[in-house]
Amino acid sequence: MQAEIRDVFEHYYKTRIRLSGRAKILDTPDHTALLSEIPRQIQAHLSARGRAHLYKIKGSIGLGNIARVPWVGVFRQGVTENAENGYYIVLLFSEDMSRCYLSLNQGITAIEKMYTKQFARRKMLEAAAEALKRLNCSPEAHLGKIDLASTGDLARAYEAAAIVSFLYTNNELPSEAVFFSHFNELLDHYELLYREFGPNLHSLFDVSEGEFQQVVLEKAAAQAPNVELDVPGAESPKTILGTKAFIRSPIVAANAIRAAEFKCEIDPNHWTFSSKAKKQRYVEAHHLIPISQQNLFEASLDVVANVVSLCATCHRMMHFGLAEEKKSHLLGLLRERKARLRDKAIEVRDSDFLQFYSGKVVLED
Ligand SMILES: [Zn+2]
Ligand SMILES: [Zn+2]
Structure with missing residues (x-):
């Protein structure tokens, strides 16, 4: 997992510039990591735990336009199949490629459509704070809002919608064991929220x-x-x-x-x-x-x-x-x-x- 995260850190920005805005999938190390290698390793981890059938795993470099903040999402059956709705586990890379977060995050698009952009962000923060009261997080977990070093609308939404996350930087990449122990913790939180609130966290704000x-x-x-x-x-x-x-x-x-x-x-x-x-x-x-x-x-x-x-x-x-x-x-x-x-x-x-x-x-x- 370290090697794949490093591939994204080192190559994604260059690839993005080379593509001048278009989300075209290339044979570059960053795209390979995001779209196949990282999803494959998460899939293998879930399979080993006998849980693979419950989750859909998907990497994204954007649709149409290339994403400033690429991600790999883990979506639970019954909650959501995409990053727009419900809530999910996601490995999110910052725009400047200095860090990434393994995060339990909320889909914001459905709420933005229902309310307004600013209002939705405020309510996501509220929902995250409420959700946190119900979760038992390990000391190294980062609670609430994250920083993706971006001014993009989508990135701002991900920042506000983060519930609990683990931060990895270029100088401090997680070992396989650490990464998946964090992943397991988020998986437990995910399941707990699902049992209590079902497919969305709207009742938390x-x-x-x-x-x-x-x-x-x-x-x-x-x-x-x-x-x-x-x-x-x-x-x-x-x-x-x-x-x-x-x-x-x-x-x-x-x-x-x-x-x-x-x-x-x-x-x-x-x-x-x-x-x-x-x-x-x-x-x-x-x-x-x-x-x-x-x-x-x-x-x-x-x-x-x-x-x-x-x-x-x-x-x-x-x-x-x-x-x-x-x-x-x-x-x-x-x-x-x-x-x-x-x-x-x-x-x-x-x-x-x-x-x-x-x-x-x-x-x-
Ligand atoms: Zn009335
Ligand atoms: Zn009247």
């Missing part, structure tokens, strides 16, 4: 109501009109393990706000103020049948048909207003949506619906 509305409005203002309105989130609500609340997709909410043309659906004349998001009228997304009631429904409540656009005042009324005062508004909104909800296999009696809003509990959505 919180999205506050304020953060949610802000992201939704930014997305609604930025997006091109979307024909297919119900973009499924990273998962259907019921499959999330260990989570306190059902996760709402900002994409779905943004599509609902766009469809309502940034108007309050109780009264289109309501105008509270203009938002920073492209000066659109400020509105908030509200789940008409509260998502906290998801357990009572088979179909997902996180669909555009169930999300209304409301001005800030009307939205607060829905959560904090007196039952008698909001009753006619609620029934009016439900009447408007009944057919569309039925299309989504969501049916509710008026009395049950009002019941959702009658409790003393403040609904969070």
